[in-house]
Amino acid sequence: MSAASLTLATLAKDLRLEWRSKDAINAMLFFALLVVVIFSFSFDPTAEESRHIAGGLVWVAFLFAAVVALNQTWARELRNQVLDAYRVSPAPANALFLAKVLGNFVFVSVLEALMTPLFVVFYNLRALGPAYQLPIVAALGTWALVVNGTFFAAMSLRTRSREIMLPLLLFPISIPALVAMVEATNSILTGEYSARFWVVLLAAYDVLFTMASLFLFETVLHAE
Amino acid sequence: MKRAFPVLAIVTAVLLSWGLYQALVVAPTEQTMGDVQRIFYYHVPSAWTAFVLFFVNLIASIIYLASRNAKADALAVAAAEVGVVFCTVVLVTGPIWARPVWGIWWTWDLRLTLTLVLWLIYVSYLMLRRFSTSGQTPLIAAVLAVFGALDVPLVYFSIWFFRTQHPQPVIGGGGSIDPRMLHALLINWLAFSCFATLVCWSRYRLEILRREIDETQALEALLEGGVSGGRR
């Protein structure tokens, strides 16, 4: 089985399992909704002000929702000793990693798609800049969170307080990506600046850390 | 090798004292900021030392990844811990300097923010080492160190551009520097570098000792278990 078909097969399996049980997605959805509502109570600006801070609010909410998704990434594999099987088999571990990242990307993107209308409603948002750039920023930003998140979730498998370890490791390293996501979103919503620098930075971040993760995943897998 | 430590300790003490004298007495008083500016002679060398220590951690981590040399890993831990200590000094002296001069405790300027993010990354590295229950903690930590190092240029650029778009006061200022001030700065940097070497070396020896004892204790437990098992 080639690496690509292994990746796709694993991804399809994960998505199918998730669709049937809807375990994680229900919890994530409700959590995301709660976050949006709590933020609305905590920050209640007028429409003009909200455009300047909406980027930050939205991405912090997405970040928390993503952490919920990421924490359960390897849970099924741990339960069923799948990781041990990968360690002894000749199958490329990267195929498994990529499948996990893609799966998380799908989950978090679905979450974002569902949360965005809520934010638009609660904050009366309207993009003054080029709105078509928003999905690009969202995709690049989500990939940045998900690729490192999946990798760090694997690194945290053998740690005490695994669920808190993941955000502790993920947040500092994600800071440049977060700044880029927030600034890009703000500049598109306010229309005051071009988001180009931030989009390029996000793309560079994604490329760099995807390569680093693919290069070092096998090492981490065998270290567990 | 053993003799070098006390010699270096004496040299460090001398340099630190001389540096203090230079910073507080010899260096001229700054025109706009006054005597408070002398914090500069401790703030900046601490930052440079912290960055060097983090770089040592990176090199040691890469060596460990390539060769699984346990001594490289011990050096990585030592460098990271001492680096965090120096980084803390930077983050504490920065606001103390900023408050009387600019009226604000903190500003998200490039240097301070970069230092804060570095501090966060390396504290997370130390937390991973402390919380990990895997037998291969050094390996996972080394991978994290590489990720952290890869992140640094990205952090720099993101904050730099952010500041270009949203300008604010810069702590520490720029521009030309009086040669006597440069002199005091460099002496303090040398002094703190020697001090950092001493502390890092101590931490390294502590780590090596800790591991030797752990191995001995494990061996003891093994032998004892074998003896009592045999008797049955």
Place this chain on the structure above:
Amino acid sequence: MNAYLYSAYAATWIIHIFYLGVLARRYARLRKEIEELKRK
């Protein structure tokens, strides 16, 4: 004005001495373990 200067220098040394204290305590604990191992 000078209060800030001295507190910055003091803070620096307090932080360093604190860490050296942490190291000293760990050394003491290790030395105790070595004694116990030697006795066995």
